[in-house]
Amino acid sequence: MSPDVLAFLAWMRDERRASPHTIEAYGRDIADFLGFLTGYQGAEPDVAALAALRPTDLRAFLAARGGQGAGAATRARQLSTIRSFLRFLARRHGLQPLALAGLRGPRLPRPVPRAIAAEQAIALGQEVGLVHATPRAERGGFQAARDIALFTLLYGCGLRIAEALALDIADAPRPGEDAALRVLGKGGKTRLVPVLPAVRAAMAGWLAHRPDAAPEEPLFLGARGKRLDPAIAQKSMRDYRRLAGLAEHATPHALRHSFATHLLGGGADLRAIQELLGHASLSTTQRYTNVDAAALLATWQKNHPRAGRA
Structure with missing residues (x-):
């Protein structure tokens, strides 16, 4: 790996406290991206080449990964990794930050947590x-x-x-x-x-x-x-x-999903569940209200005399 990649991964470990699994995944994502750029541009990219990247270059990478079978979640994660890496390079080398704000990754559906009884x-x-x-x-x-x-x-x-x-x-x-x-x-x-x-x-x-x-x-x-x-x-x-x-x-x-779902079903406050789970955002915890609503609907459909009838 190049010194810049090693420095970025060290920064993720020491400053962002990323787990070893996360750091390993980031290393693979960056290797995929740099390998793509080498073939796409005809030469291994240096710092100057990375600083000159445009959103269209990143879109080309995401399209290529999609063509290789990478799912939306994988491509979204790789885009997040690349954003972080390029911002790190801009700070490390005093470069102008890339205009990436308008670049959107694949839209991901938010799955409803699945608990067990x-x-x-x-x-x-x-x-x-x-x-x-x-x-x-x-x-x-x-x-x-x-x-x-x-x-x-x-x-x-x-x-x-x-x-x-x-x-x-x-x-x-x-x-x-x-x-x-x-x-x-x-x-x-x-x-x-x-x-x-x-x-x-x-x-x-x-x-x-x-x-x-x-x-x-x-x-x-x-x-x-x-x-x-x-x-x-x-x-x-x-x-x-x-x-x-x-x-x-x-x-x-x-x-963990069952812990939250059963607390909510028992009447626990959503804010309290957020604290117990360690969620930074209440919106993450609010997914469990969808689970509870689904359970209520299933109960209604199963037990109400008029459910499923004209």
Whole structure:
């Protein structure tokens, strides 16, 4: 990678606190863009060439990516990456910022969050450990207690999977404590989330397998003793999903959606849900009102005597 690309990725890591996965994706996006420009302009672009880009050049890149099969979400993300990179270059080299304000990316539909039923979410937290109950399973009890604690935490506190896996032993909620869970969310923002007794009980079952763990050790461990990889947690969910016959949208992130949807259905204030989820904008949280409205409509259609009749 060029020094400018490396400097940009370092800035994203250190100043914007982007996750390693985000930085890796940004690196791929910029490599795609620079590779396209090399073929499009006949030479590898230097800083001067990048400073001379026009919106039509970026549109040509997006069109080429679309022709290669990249979806709207991928192209929108790549455009966002390129905007950030070019603005960084302008500041780094004292260049005139490019006129990109009028360039719009692909229009993306905002999907309605898909929750799972409350009884399914509760059962999942109690039974997910069954996926490790096989004769050949090594440390089956260890992994079962871990998954029960993790998925109970996701549903009980509405955490993102990355937020939960970033916790250390010192952060773990314990029985008898009244302190809220301190969560480090997106953008380095910290929020406090109340912890249900069921979460504390599940966590106690998990910590019983790690009586000598130091406070700075990861709370959730993989089979090799390292911080648990999100892919392993997602596999456990997939295995349980097949075992329990749940829908394909039953993922770890669906537990966060379920947390918000069930709170809203129970009468919780939208602002309070925003704080619990760590959303920067209320408009993001308001998507859950669409879910609740859809549930009300389905209930009405199912139960009203005149529903579906002339």
